[in-house]
Amino acid sequence: MHWWQIRKRGADLERELRYDLELEEEEQREKGLSAEEARYAARRAFGNPTLIREQTHEAWGTAQFERFWQDVHYSLRQMRRSPGFTLVVVLTMALGIAATTTMFTVVYSTLLRSLPYPQSERIVAIHDTRIAGRSAGGLMTGPRFYDIEARNRSFSSLAIFYFDESTLIAGKKLPIYMKGAGANAGFWDVFDTAPMLGRVFNARDDVPHAPQTVVLSYPGWQRLFGGDPNVIGEQVKLDQQTATIVGVMPQGFSAPGGVDLWQAAQFTPNKWGNDRGDGQRDTNVFGRLRLGVTLAQAQADLDRIGEQLRREYPSSDGAWQFTSETLREDRYGQVQSALVVLLIASALLLLIACINVANLLLSRATTRQREVALRRALGASGRRVAFQFFVESVLLALAGGVTGILLAFVLTRTAATSLPGILGRPGTIHMDGIVIGVALLISVATGIVFGVVPVLETRKVQLHSALKQGETRLGGSSGNWLRSVLVGCR
Structure with a gap:
């Protein structure tokens, strides 16, 4: 079902609910009640409209899709409400993603992508070398x-x-x-x-x-x-x-x-x-x-x-002998080890960025204990709250990933033009759909990984104490212990 069909069915449902409620109010007025008494009586007799909507959407099979978009919209509002926090997280992720994507682009273009010749694996460079x-x-x-x-x-x-x-x-x-x-x-x-x-x-x-x-x-x-x-x-x-x-x-x-x-x-x-x-x-x-x-x-x-x-x-x-190697080894053999080391180093930089972001999210979660408690008290399940936190983490990671990909595009072009003797003619090193797809996949994966930290802590919220104390630190000594682990990892 397309999104516009879902919206049309939702509008039809709202009209039907209003019509049924108005019909119930009219029946109550015919029983001799005043307009205000009839309205309250109709609502008591009719039941909870929100529950009816949710049950109807469950029957349609669109409830999960709608809840997902609700989480997306809510996460975007949270990001707009805290622009400073959002900017720091996005830039931290962007630097890690940019470094990793740039090095993966170079390694993929030189060591993994097929050379631009038919059956290039059959092309051999033949050298004449001294036996010594x-x-x-x-x-x-x-x-x-x-x-x-x-x-x-x-x-x-x-x-x-x-x-x-x-x-x-x-x-x-x-x-x-x-x-x-x-x-x-x-x-x-x-x-x-x-x-x-x-x-x-x-x-x-x-x-x-x-x-x-x-x-x-x-x-x-x-x-x-x-x-x-x-x-x-x-x-x-x-x-x-x-x-x-x-x-x-x-x-x-x-x-x-x-x-x-x-x-x-x-x-x-x-x-x-x-x-x-x-x-x-x-x-x-x-x-x-x-x-x-x-x-x-x-x-x-x-x-x-x-x-x-x-x-x-x-x-x-x-004093001379012939030696041979594949065309790829002839082109990139001298820099292969260095490129692999730089790729590992960039991956470690991304790991450090993820730990920093996880620490930031954990710190932010300490100010949202009352929000979590209220949502749980109003009927939201722990799974529902956890999924919303995951959505928010993934959106932050995607924003950082897109920014990092744009930065990696600039860095890749700079590297390809600045080091043509090492990396080949300009144009040899370039980002393609595979590289961009891998970068986005890494972004989503990192969003899920560092999103686990606040999710684990929100599951420990005590509703009674959180609602009574207002905004307080989350998880007590447990939260401090986890934060100490993240700081130690850095």
């Missing part, structure tokens, strides 16, 4: 990459990727600095993402002396061309060489490191000659595992190739 320890950031020389490409049995495709800062001139515009990258045609097979516009460069483009081709990232396309969809086929000057724009990648795609454009590397195996083990190391290497091949099997395959190269080229390759 990692060197040169794991970068690889060209000859060793082509040896892997020719001899491996584990990868369906292999990619080279190197950064190449470029100056680009489009039409009559001024030169613009672009963060570029060179890559082979296999790069697009490894990351397996279709362009939003046009195409990516292929094996025919990735040979020496072929016409230069450029693929733009979404941010580069927006910055340089304002999102013009007719950019495909346009010729530009890239480091004084003519190049043709052949494609634009979708917004969510970013290669490791984040660049504005990609150009075909146009390398060949004989480009480096004998420049092997200690040669020019500027190439990142990635591979896509064949179906059914595990990372351990791929590493064993790389170990086999490395051993062959050490025997064949002992002077240049004898």
